[in-house]
């Protein structure tokens with residue numbers, strides 16, 4: 467089910483949380499709303515869900531105007547940042563909740579509800595935990611229960627607010643891959659909020675970069691990473707070297723900085739200030755005579771081949787730069 471949000475504005479008092487934001491999510495896509503804290507991502511998600519009424523603008527689902535429809539009428543599944551599971555209910559009861567509170571005409575019988583809950587728990591690989599309570603599960607497992615619960619009412623649209631925010635790195639990675647597969651298998655249209663660039667770039671079909679209540683850029687992960695439309699997007703998506711500002715901004719990523727022991731045309735001289743070896747990567751800080759510090763990143767083996775250490779004279783060159791007009 468496609469989602470269109472058109473010219474959405476939303477104020478809280480005098481503060482403009484969303485400023486004329488328009489977003490089109492085609493049917494079946496997984497879209498990330500990415501941006502710093504307070505930039506309006508959650509507010510847009512809540513407007514799409516019907517939990518917040520916009521001051522102006524329109525929300526449509528599959529071409530139908532739902533701007534004034536309540537959350538229950540939109541056929542949307544919602545997963546919040548903090549595991550909002552009911553502590554006094556078992557895992558299976560939590561998953562069944564959405565179905566068991568439907569009005570009598572729409573509510574399936576008890577056996578059907580139980581079977582559906584078990585089916586969903588199998589899908590999230592937690593059928594073995596059906597009779598446990600949420601406190602007896604790990605954070606990642608609880609988050610999978612929250613997803614199963616959101617899926618119980620057969621939504622065509624799934625909205626996720628920082629779904630993996632509170633989890634450690636390994637579990638986050640596992641759940642990301644799993645969400646991507648689930649999204650494809652169930653043919654959902656999903657929107658998730660994150661402030662983690664890696665997460666957005668890894669699993670989304672489209673990334674929407676927010677800044678200060680506005681959208682800075684919408685594109686595929688490759689488009690926003692390789693062709694950031696604004697300096698803000700460039701800086702937000704990864705470590706940035708600012709090389710020189712005479713007239714315009716020149717940015718380069720650390721992995722695009724080439725290092726050499728020898729001087730060549732176009733190379734600039736500097737000294738190695740720090741070397742951090744992190745996993746398979748070497749992160750090298752080079753300081754030039756003017757005091758500018760440039761970060762370079764390369765595979766550890768390549769750095770070893772250079773045979774230089776902290777304090778050594780080196781030469782560097784950006785392989786690829788992006789220019790912006792001076793602000």
Ligand SMILES: Nc1ncnc2c1ncn2[C@@H]1O[C@H](COP(=O)(O)OP(=O)(O)OP(=O)(O)O)[C@@H](O)[C@H]1O
Nearest residue numbers: 478483501502503504505506507508509510659661
């Ligand atoms: N109900 C509310 N009343 C007043 N201000 C609000 C309300 N909800 C959100 N805001 C403000 O609107 C701004 C945008 O909030 P929003 O939650 O959309 O940001 P966000 O990009 O999702 O941030 P985060 O990543 O921290 O969740 C924030 O400055 C927030 O304080």
